[in-house]
Amino acid sequence: MINTHDILETINMIRQENLDIRTITMGISLLSCADSDIHNSCEKVYEKICRRASRLVETGEQIEKEYGIPIIHKRIAVTPVSMLVAASGGDPVLYAKTLERAARAVGVNFIGGYSALVQKGFAAGDRALIDSIPEALAETEHICSSVNVGSTKAGINMDAVATMGQIVRRAAEATADNGCIGPAKLVVFCNAPEDNPFMAGAFHGAGEPDCVINVGVSGPGVVRAALQKIPHGNITDVADTVKKTAFKITRVGQLVAKEAAKRLGVPFGIVDLSLAPTPAVGDSVAHILEEMGLEQCGAHGTTACLALLNDAVKKGGVMASSHVGGLSGAFIPVSEDAGMIAAAESGTLTIEKLEAMTAVCSVGLDMIIIPGDTTAEVISGIIADEAAIGMVNSKTTAVRVIPAIGKEIGDTLNFGGLLGYGPVMRLNTASPADFIHRGGRIPAPIQSLKN
């Protein structure tokens, strides 16, 4: 039998340190549902999702109980809906409503994939879908949207960047009486991964199998607790401790992923090795950075600590899983992380520091609440900067900012639940309008020429 210490360590991780599987996400290809008639297409979409995912939630709950590990979300990612719109034409919001109906029928809490990939330009269906995002997010509850505007291989589509600034604003305005929740479900990507199980950016890429199970792990609380045991260790010890802890966390993710795939009769895709915080006390990435020795997250030194953390998580996790993918690393969503919220409220954590952190974290500027009067051009400027960091560094970056309509710097916006709450953060408001309105494409960087 495994020794007592190891057994108790596992139980302690789950019961005291918030170790959980953040999400089992079923990827479902909708390419087989394409039809020149949008109503037929919607019916096929509904039927396929309900058929494929009918046992997803039940199976997740069963595994949760048998193994004693909480599985927080059961979700679905689908083929970017713009591809269906390309075939069918018509009002894309019909697809959003169909997906909403399917989400309710199978009991998942989000379906991701109201998406378009436009890094090099707009194809049929892309513009219509992007234009419909504010309405789709306002009229549904369980739909997540994402748009990929750049990549290392393609460069950055600046027309899409300009458009997305307006879309983010419109999404906030359309949901102003509902806590501006719209843009909290909308991610603008550079180098979007096609197998990411985490919302709001999950979608099922065109190169993926017909149906697949991807799993996202979590566990910032476990990493912090492990570091608390070595208050005087040097940085090498810190990195080693993070690696060992990430290994253990990921092994649980691998176990759950394989078991879920087997029981659902669907291939196992990847485990996403991410540290995903929640607003709960003891589940914060910022607190890990502070445990490394920072007075507060956002202090000088934060980027270095985050770089170490992000790298060590990958190194520890990669041996623990047969297939690693998705975003993999440390997330830094401000409103979803108790330590980040506190640091933003005290003014230690600024948006400029967050931007620097996104060069070394797993995603980008995430769940940041900005003043309600921020112009579309400034939002586009933020998107362009993030996309540039991603493009040049061959990494995924993203922007999920929420203009808090009617609120000013220092006010608080509360989404409730895992999306959390946070202060409206100060932005540099000097106008990038002329740059944004030039349009065109930033050419792919020299790093793209690897052949």
Next chain:
Amino acid sequence: MRAIITVVGHDTVGILAKISALCAQHNVNIIEVTQSILQDMFCMIMLADVSACNVAFTTLADEAKALGEEMNLSVNAMHEDIFNSMHRI
């Protein structure tokens, strides 16, 4: 399949008897038991064969948990593989 049942809390009379009775009631064979006192807490770990269990394992896990709550103890019944996968390569 095999399960690990852990019991952690303040030592009281009859812990082993009650957990064993629950196992017997459901036709669960206890393979191995270790118990120790860790930082003033009573800690018992059982390895049990639940393949002939007469209820679903999830029901057994729920009942074990409820029994623990009655005795003011933390009782967990979990599939052995979660420990194997985390601690063995």
